[in-house]
């Protein structure tokens with residue numbers, strides 16, 4: 597089993613950086629992967645278009661590691677997949693990637 601070296605915080609800051617560039621090009625993969633350094637970061641929002649609330653999948657196509665943010669606000673102008681669209685018909689195919697989770701708080705807190 598491989599050891600994940602990048603922290604949750606590093607992934608979140610890469611995610612925030614990408615969000616600042618939105619709407620941008622949906623196929624844009626710029627920004628170095630916090631885990632392997634490849635410029636292969638992909639972002640996909642899924643949710644309810646009316647509310648612009650949904651979840652974000654943010655992952656690296658090179659090492660297949662990433663994060664998943666639920667109940668987030670989808671930035672204005674960002675493309676999003678409707679939750680009503682069957683997965684196989686969505687424009688962005690999200691691979692089965694290894695999810696990173698927020699760091700465990702220290703046991704004594």
Ligand SMILES: [Zn+2]
Nearest residue numbers: 629632656659
């Ligand atoms: Zn990577």
